[in-house]
Amino acid sequence: MELSDSLEEERFRSGAREWIEATLPQLDWPEPAHLVDKVPFWKKWQTLVFDGGYAGLSWPEEFGGRGVTANLQAIFTEELDRAGAPERLNTVGEDFAAPTIIEHGTQEQKERYLRPILQGDELWCQLFSEPEAGSDLASLKTKAVKVEGGWRVTGQKVWTSRAHIADNAILLARTGDQPRHKGITFFLVPMTTEGITVKPLAHMLGESEFNEVFLDDVFVPDSAVVGEVDGGWAVTMSTLAYERVAIATGRVNTRRAVDDIVDYVRDTGLGSDPKIRDTVADLYGRSLAHYLIGQRVVALATDGGPPGPVTSIGKLYFCPLVEDLADFRLSLEPLGGQFAPDASDPVATRWIRLAYQARGTAIAGGSTFIQRNIVAERILGMPRGAR
Amino acid sequence: MLDFTFSDEHEEFRQTLRGFGRKELLPGYTARSASTEFPFELLAKIGRLGVLGIGLPEKFGGTGHDDPVLLGVATEALAYGDVNLASAPIQVGLVGAQLLHGSEEVQERYLPPVIAGTENLAIALTEPGSGSDASALRTTARRVPGGWLLNGEKTAISWAMSASASLVYAREEGSTRSRGVSCFVVDMASEGVEVRHMMGMGCLPLGWGSIYFDNVFVPDSHLIGEEGRGFQVAMNHFDFSRAAIGLMCLGAAEQCLEEAAVYATQRETFGQPIAQYQGVSFPLAEHATYIEGARWVCYRALWSRQENRSHTSLASMSKWWAPVVAKDAIEASMKIHGNLGYSAEFPLQQRFRDVMAYLVADGTAEIQKGIISKEILQKGTVSL
Numbered sequence: 006m007e008l009s010d011s012l013e014e015e016r017f018r019s020g021a022r023e024w025i026e027a028t029l030p031q032l033d034w035p036e037p038a039h040l041v042d043k044v045p046f047w048k049k050w051q052t053l054v055f056d057g058g059y060a061g062l063s064w065p066e067e068f069g070g071r072g073v074t075a076n077l078q079a080i081f082t083e084e085l086d087r088a089g090a091p092e093r094l095n096t097v098g099e100d101f102a103a104p105t106i107i108e109h110g111t112q113e114q115k116e117r118y119l120r121p122i123l124q125g126d127e128l129w130c131q132l133f134s135e136p137e138a139g140s141d142l143a144s145l146k147t148k149a150v151k152v153e154g155g156w157r158v159t160g161q162k163v164w165t166s167r168a169h170i171a172d173n174a175i176l177l178a179r180t181g182d183q184p185r186h187k188g189i190t191f192f193l194v195p196m197t198t199e200g201i202t203v204k205p206l207a208h209m210l211g212e213s214e215f216n217e218v219f220l221d222d223v224f225v226p227d228s229a230v231v232g233e234v235d236g237g238w239a240v241t242m243s244t245l246a247y248e249r250v251a252i253a254t255g256r257v258n259t260r261r262a263v264d265d266i267v268d269y270v271r272d273t274g275l276g277s278d279p280k281i282r283d284t285v286a287d288l289y290g291r292s293l294a295h296y297l298i299g300q301r302v303v304a305l306a307t308d309g310g311p312p313g314p315v316t317s318i319g320k321l322y323f324c325p326l327v328e329d330l331a332d333f334r335l336s337l338e339p340l341g342g343q344f345a346p347d348a349s350d351p352v353a354t355r356w357i358r359l360a361y362q363a364r365g366t367a368i369a370g371g372s373t374f375i376q377r378n379i380v381a382e383r384i385l386g387m388p389r390g391a392r
Numbered sequence: 393m394l395d396f397t398f399s400d401e402h403e404e405f406r407q408t409l410r411g412f413g414r415k416e417l418l419p420g421y422t423a424r425s426a427s428t429e430f431p432f433e434l435l436a437k438i439g440r441l442g443v444l445g446i447g448l449p450e451k452f453g454g455t456g457h458d459d460p461v462l463l464g465v466a467t468e469a470l471a472y473g474d475v476n477l478a479s480a481p482i483q484v485g486l487v488g489a490q491l492l493h494g495s496e497e498v499q500e501r502y503l504p505p506v507i508a509g510t511e512n513l514a515i516a517l518t519e520p521g522s523g524s525d526a527s528a529l530r531t532t533a534r535r536v537p538g539g540w541l542l543n544g545e546k547t548a549i550s551w552a553m554s555a556s557a558s559l560v561y562a563r564e565e566g567s568t569r570s571r572g573v574s575c576f577v578v579d580m581a582s583e584g585v586e587v588r589h590m591m592g593m594g595c596l597p598l599g600w601g602s603i604y605f606d607n608v609f610v611p612d613s614h615l616i617g618e619e620g621r622g623f624q625v626a627m628n629h630f631d632f633s634r635a636a637i638g639l640m641c642l643g644a645a646e647q648c649l650e651e652a653a654v655y656a657t658q659r660e661t662f663g664q665p666i667a668q669y670q671g672v673s674f675p676l677a678e679h680a681t682y683i684e685g686a687r688w689v690c691y692r693a694l695w696s697r698q699e700n701r702s703h704t705s706l707a708s709m710s711k712w713w714a715p716v717v718a719k720d721a722i723e724a725s726m727k728i729h730g731n732l733g734y735s736a737e738f739p740l741q742q743r744f745r746d747v748m749a750y751l752v753a754d755g756t757a758e759i760q761k762g763i764i765s766k767e768i769l770q771k772g773t774v775s776l
Contacts, residue, residue, distance in 0.1 A: 139730050141661035164731040207736035209745070211426070215731070280758075339523065340548050341752035343745075345591035357593060364744070365734045367727060374671045374727075390669070 008300065010080075017073075018080050021059065025088045028053050036091050038348055040214060044128070044170050047094045051125025060123040061099070068107060068119045075306035079299075086258035094167065098122040098129030100251040102175050105244045106193070109232045114193060118173065130171035130196070132162045132218055133241075139164070140375050142177075143186040143238065147220060149178035155226040156180070158192070158200075161219055166369070168203045168216040171196050175244065176225075181235040191237035191244075192229045199223070209361050210346065245371070250312055252370045253302045253319025259292040262330045262359070275337065284333055291326050298322055314383035317376040324367040331360035396688070402465050409469035412441060417473025418647075422739045425476055425746060428589065428596045430554035432510065435480055438470070439509025444484040452503035454488070460632045460694040464639045468687075471643025475746045476597050478640045480509070482633050483551060487513040490559055490575060493617035493625055498577055502557060513577075514555035516546040516603050517626060523548070524759050526561075527570040527623060531605060533562035539611040540576065542584075546603040550753070552587050553599025555580055560605070561622055575622030576610045584608040594745030633754060634707040635693035638714030641750050642683055642690070644743045645718035648725035649679055651740070655729055672728055679721035686710075686717040705767045705776040708760035715750040716757070722747060 010018060032050055037043050054060045063078040064070025085093075093099070103122050106114055121127040138145040147160025158178050168174070174194050181188030196203070200223035205213030232240040263285075270276045270285055298319045305312040334356045335342030346354040367373050381387040398406060416437060424431055438444060439453075443466045448454025455462075463481055470478035484506050491502055491513075505511035522528035531544025542562050549558070557579050564572040580587065584606040592600050617625040653676055656667035666672045690710040696703035726733030726740045733740045751757065768774055 134731075137660075139661075144661070209734050209736065209741040211736055336751075340592075341748065341756075343593045343748050343752065345593055347591070361593070364723065364726065364741075365731075368730055368734055372727070372730060374669070377671060 008297070014076065014080060017077050018084060021081050021084045022088070024057055024059065025084055025090060028057060029088060029090060032091070035351075038346070038354075039212065040094075040167070041170060043092060043094060047091050048125045050091045051095070051123075055124045060125075061103070061119075064103065064107060064119070064123075068115055069123045076303050079303040083258070086261055094170070095122065095125070095128050096251060097131050097167070097171075097175075098127065098173070101131065101244050101247045102129045102173075102193075104247045105175065105191075105240060106231065108243055109191075109240045110193075111228070111231075113228060114231065118193065121172075127172040128167065128170055130165050130168040130174045130216075130218075131244075132165055132168075132174045132176040132194070132220075134164045135161060136163050140372055142241070143189070145177055145179060145189065147176075147178045149180045149190060149192070149225070151180070152224070155224055155229070156190075156192070158194075158220045158223040158225055161217065163215075163217050164206075164369070165203075165216045165218050166214060168196065168218050169205050169213060174218075175231075176220075177237060177241060180237075183235065186238035188235050189237040189241070190234050191231040191240040192225050193231060194223070194225055194229060198225070208365060210358065246312070246316070248370055249316035249320065250302055250306055252366075253299060253312070253316035253323070259295050259323070259326055259330060262327075262334075263289050263292040266330065266334050269334070269337070273337075281337075288326075288330055288333065291322075292330070295319070295322050295326055314379050317371070317379040318384070320371065321373065321376050321380065324363065324373065327359065327363040327366065331356050331363055335360055398461075398465065402462060405462065406465045406469050409441065409443065409466055410472055412437075413470050413473025413478075415473075417470065417477060418739075421474045422737070422742050424474065424597060425594075425739075425742045426596065426736070428553065428591075428599060430512070430597050430599060431477065432554075434474075434477060435509035435512075437509070438477060438480055439507065443470070443481045444509050445488070445507035446481060446485060448485075448488040448492070448503060448507055452499065453507040454503075458698070460635075460697040461691065463632065463636050464691055464694045467636045467640040468643040468646075471640045472647040475640060475644035475743055476595055478643060479550075479598065479637070482636045482640070483512070483515075484509075485636075486515060486633050487559060490515075490616055490625055491577070493575075494577060494615070495613045497613050498616070502577065505556075511557075512551045512555045514549050514551040514558040514603070515626075516549050516552075516558040516560045516578075518548050519545060520547050524756055526626075527573070529561055529563060529573065531560065531562040532565050533574055533576065533610070534565060536609070539609055539614070540574075542576065542578065542605040542608040542610055544605050546605075548590065549601055549603055550595065550598045552601030552603055553589055555599075558603060559616065560603075560610075561626065562605075564620065567620075570623040572620050573623040574619050575616040575625055577614045577616055578605070578608060578610055582608050582610075593748060594742070595749045632694065632697050632707070634711035634760075635690045635697075635703075637750055637754055638686065638690040638693075638710035641715040641718035641747045642687055644747055645679070645683055645721040645725075648722045648740055648743055649676060649683070652676060652725035652728040655732075659730075666728070675724045675728065679717075679724050682717045683721055686714040690714055702776075705764045708755070708763040711755055712757035712760035715747060718747050719744065719751065 036046055059081055061070035062073050062081055063075050066072045099122055103119055106118055135145050149156040149158045174196055176192040176194045177189055179188050180190040200221040202219040204217040206215055208214050275281050302312045302316055302319055338353050342353050342357055346357055378390055382389055445454030446463050447458040450456040466481045467478050487506055491499055506513055517526055519529050533540040533542050557577050560576050560578045561573055585608055586604040588602045590600040656672050657665050659666050693703045693706035693710050696706055722744045729740055732738050767776055
């Protein structure tokens with residue numbers, strides 16, 4: 006085991022850092038606060054990343070990537086976070102959909118969809134969850150009926166993050182009569198297709214991030230099927246594994262959050278308060294542990310195999326840590342920082358957003374309940390729960 | 393002999409208010425709480441139930457006798473329906489208790505409408521430089537013929553946006569700490585008063601605001617209590633409000649947990665209701681346990697006040713612990729609801745946001761722990 010950078014990693018990191026620091030000022034800062042306004046800002050950034058040769062680092066070269074190992078990809082992400090790069094709006098496209106297409110897609114699908122993801126031309130969303138199918142995804146009911154040249158899809162999806170700004174979607178629908186995971190097919194669908202209606206839903210911060218998506222007799226051609234008809238569950242498992250890697254390694258850079266807290270506590274003199282010192286030290290230790298769990302996931306991915314259930318430990322560790330980091334930092338603000346997000350106070354706004362978003366993260370991407378089952382059954386070998 | 397039952401009168405009142413809370417307050421809670429408009433119509437209905445005049449003179453519409461337990465019963469029961477409006481009996485109780493130290497003119501002008509729920513009064517104590525350390529306030533009151541001139545800034549004042557008057561704490565120029573502080577009732581329409589809204593994450597209808605006083609004239613008749621002794625008047629009443637705030641937060645948490653229990657029996661995954669999974673059912677049991685514990689700390693504080701027993705530390709325990717218990721239970725209820733719990737269309741996240749304010753408001757946890765530990769160390773016992 007080696008936790009410090011190898012020579013190659015060190016060279017890569019220093020090159021990436023230099024490039025990021027030189028490139029970020031080309032954007033028209035500050036980054037907009039609202040999701041819809043962020044899209045053009047992010048697209049410009051993604052174009053710069055692509056032109057700089059840093060887009061799709063771990064993708065095969067034939068699809069526009071650089072074919073590097075997962076650890077170099079992780080180093081680049083770390084450096085982006087360290088420098089305060091724009092929010093990564095297309096995680097579904099870049100981190101879940103694209104690897105799935107690379108693994109299971111046809112040549113035509115790879116040629117059509119991969120490059121626009123790298124160039125920042127097309128954003129993606131994930132049409133998986135339904136009103137009656139969240140944690141128990143295999144109980145989904147959206148139906149695809151075979152017609153000449155393709156399928157007609159009807160149903161309802163919900164909690165679809167960023168559907169209102171997405172260009173394309175990965176979609177699960179029931180194609181066969183077989184029960185549960187046996188009759189599901191995985192499709193790629195442009196969100197402009199006739200019959201798709203997106204209705205934004207406000208979340209806890211009062212903003213629209215996730216959506217209801219209604220599919221009314223939506224035509225999807227045969228060429229949009231990924232993998233086998235009725236064999237979509239295996240493809241879905243790949244997608245969810247990629248999603249868990251992204252979540253386990255952290256959607257929030259907890260080390261940066263702790264560093265910022267340490268700086269604040271030091272600068273304000275609050276560090277002389279024993280209760281505060283104690284909490285900061287505890288959070289520092291936990292963030293380091295989280296980073297190491299993330300590194301383990303990256304190491305497993307670098308070795309080529311799927312990281313497996315260890316990603317669930319990452320998520321179980323990560324969610325309460327982010328809640329505690331944000332809650333603690335807010336507790337140091339006047340009135341516990343319980344002010345509505347306000348552009349005139351970017352610092353307090355950053356932490357209030359993080360505190361409230363963290364409550365959603367614990368539910369999204371496989372709830373805490375599901376992650377605990379995975380750890381109990383697949384790591385600890387406990388009997389499978391009644392289901 | 394221990395007796396944990398409510399009196400018949402309290403129990404009847406509790407049932408009435410629970411019914412009112414669920415029928416009248418709960419249906420519109422989510423939409424109302426996302427708005428900054430104050431629902432005077434509902435406040436007046438609460439007023440007609442007699443909840444706003446607990447302990448205040450009958451001639452002004454009050455109940456006539458002090459009843460701290462009843463106040464706790466009221467806030468807990470109303471919070472099932474609307475945790476924001478449930479704070480009204482506490483606010484009116486605090487305001488009313490202080491107005492009783494004022495002139496007959498002031499009492500007649502303000503007590504009837506606040507007890508009826510047709511007007512609000514704010515308590516303007518906190519300032520940008522004095523929150524937990526309230527005696528560090530800087531707003532000044534300068535004596536002039538016939539009254540005083542007030543200058544200064546108050547901040548994070550609940551009810552500021554809907555108040556027709558405020559109880560303002562200001563000091564004689566040159567005085568320090570708690571000496572020289574007087575309390576005045578100031579009409580918000582007075583020349584020189586300006587109010588600015590502060591948008592919070594929760595408690596929006598309660599209208600957090602900053603209040604600015606620029607040479608505001610206050611007549612002699614609007615002094616509350618003795619000149620220079622206003623601070624003592626304020627501090628004497630926080631004990632009972634702290635325990636009632638605890639019960640208010642717990643009422644909101646009980647409602648969340650009950651909604652989660654219903655949802656857990658209706659929502660099915662893998663062929664069975666999620667209530668069948670111990671991962672879901674055990675948190676219900678755990679948070680019900682914490683709530684039960686915290687409730688009785690609050691009620692013991694209120695009962696002790698009723699019995700004229702020492703209750704300052706119990707009130708502080710209620711204030712720091714009950715909101716934490718409530719917040720954790722609400723969060724667990726949100727997680728049981730999955731994304732529905734995080735959605736703005738459901739009341740759970742709204743209650744989370746509304747309760748968060750009480751982790752800080754009315755004396756932070758740190759202040760409360762300081763009070764409790766001081767008494768433990770003085771008396772050498774934890775039986776407080």
